[in-house]
Amino acid sequence: MAAPATIQCCAPIAREPLAEAEAAELAALLKAVADPVRLRLLSMIGSHAGGEACVCDLTDSFDLTAPTISHHLKVLRTAGLIDGERRGTWVYYRIVPETVNKLGALFAPLAEPAATGRVELELLPV
Template sequence: MSKQLPVVATEECCSSLARDPLSEDQAVELAKLFKAMADPVRLRLLSLIASHSGGEACVCDLTEPFDLTGPTISHHLKVLREAGLITGQRRGTWVYYRVHTEVLARLSAVLVPGGETVPA
């Protein structure tokens, strides 16, 4: 399994951009997460996984919506996994993916004006 990047701690990243400026380290860590999502295929994959019944999706359910090869889908899933946005668990021949909702909550909290809290 690939090395996962560290996820920014809640107390370090949940301050709104409009309330407190980010430190250099915070900006670097957040940029890694946003960069991983800044691809239409990866953003759709993230959405498909998050909206799937039970919050978990089999890789077998993630290939059909795209006109892409299996290895290309696997590459995009790897980018999301290495960024810490999703986790994968092998069950038999299939891998099941789940979104790290706490990471998405942190990202959204950074974007909320005035530092309003965002439910996890």
């Protein structure tokens, strides 16, 4: 038929071979989130009220020392996934949506037009 072919998996990763440099860049990003602690940290920061979380809010959820949490936050920050700012006594972290969206675009670029440019999403408030 003349209908578009149905492809089982259409993530961009499965559309054309990834260039070497691109793969290296994305792998670095993926390595930053490929850890249970960092995944939870990212999730806690992103879902926290106001869009930002104090380190003190995060530490209590883990059986880890403060230096370890600080290390993981640094890995996420170095990767560009989060951004931190000191305000008075506390340090607040916030998600960097552009970087997170790079990962989303890798595996599931449902919105084709947006995939190549800025990804702006709307969600119904539950």
